[in-house]
Amino acid sequence: KQEVTQIPAALSVPEGENLVLNCSFTDSAIYNLQWFRQDPGKGLTSLLLIQSSQREQTSGRLNASLDKSSGRSTLYIAASQPGDSATYLCAVRLTTSGTYKYIFGTGTRLKVLA
Amino acid sequence: GAGVSQSPSNKVTEKGKDVELRCDPISGHTALYWYRQSLGQGLEFLIYFQGNSAPDKSGLPSDRFSAERTGGSVSTLTIQRTQQEDSAVYLCASTPGQANTEAFFGQGTRLTVV
Numbered sequence: 426k427q428e429v430t431q432i433p434a435a436l437s438v439p440e441g442e443n444l445v446l447n448c449s450f451t452d453s454a455i456y457n458l459q460w461f462r463q464d465p466g467k468g469l470t471s472l473l474l475i476q477s478s479q480r481e482q483t484s485g486r487l488n489a490s491l492d493k494s495s496g497r498s499t500l501y502i503a504a505s506q507p508g509d510s511a512t513y514l515c516a517v518r519l520t521t522s523g524t525y526k527y528i529f530g531t532g533t534r535l536k537v538l539a
Numbered sequence: 540g541a542g543v544s545q546s547p548s549n550k551v552t553e554k555g556k557d558v559e560l561r562c563d564p565i566s567g568h569t570a571l572y573w574y575r576q577s578l579g580q581g582l583e584f585l586i587y588f589q590g591n592s593a594p595d596k597s598g599l600p601s602d603r604f605s606a607e608r609t610g611g612s613v614s615t616l617t618i619q620r621t622q623q624e625d626s627a628v629y630l631c632a633s634t635p636g637q638a639n640t641e642a643f644f645g646q647g648t649r650l651t652v653v
Contacts, residue, residue, distance in 0.1 A: 456638040456639055457638075457639055459641065459642060461644070466649075467646060467647075468543075468545075468630055468644045468645050468646040468647045469630065469632075469644040470644075471641055471642065471643060471644075474640075474641045476639050514581075514582070516582075516642075518638065518642075520638070524587055524594060524595035524597075525570065525587065525589075525634075525638050526572065526584050526587050526595055526598075527572070527582075527584070527632075527642060528584070529574075529581050529582040530581065531580075531581040532581065
């Protein structure tokens, strides 16, 4: 059974710091991994999608890496800003026959202090 | 539409009543997912649609929960005889259908059973 873990569960940093969020998964048979952010009381906003054949993806100040063989992904946020405060979720899309569902981690709650 | 649309955004219902939650996916997206997020918990998979059929409904917690999708577009999640433990945010997502594509989520429906 695929399990997705995110560490740390919560993180508080001063504005301007670079930071790394971690995501690990137990089964490497995935199509892709997607990072999302969730603001309080809101839905999920897609940040980055990494295909299983890719090593990393970048969008602005965000860089996500994927090491499928070791079951790990990291989300790197450069020069953090108070507007980055949110919960960050990673999700893996399974290759299990007949379903393409996503399994989510429990998230990292990030607070960037001004 | 421009994004995944869910209605209502909030629903308060009395224990024992039936409720219907609606999801309008992005136009042309053939895959549709329902997830549930209870307070302080991660996202729990409920059901996956490809077109009008549901190849994976393994996450529906009981026979009080059902979902349908018509015309390969709008989906309705129905909860019969609601219980207090059904209180959660119900999130819908859609993708173009291919395994390597990005998922987009709606803003969710917050269901409160009193």
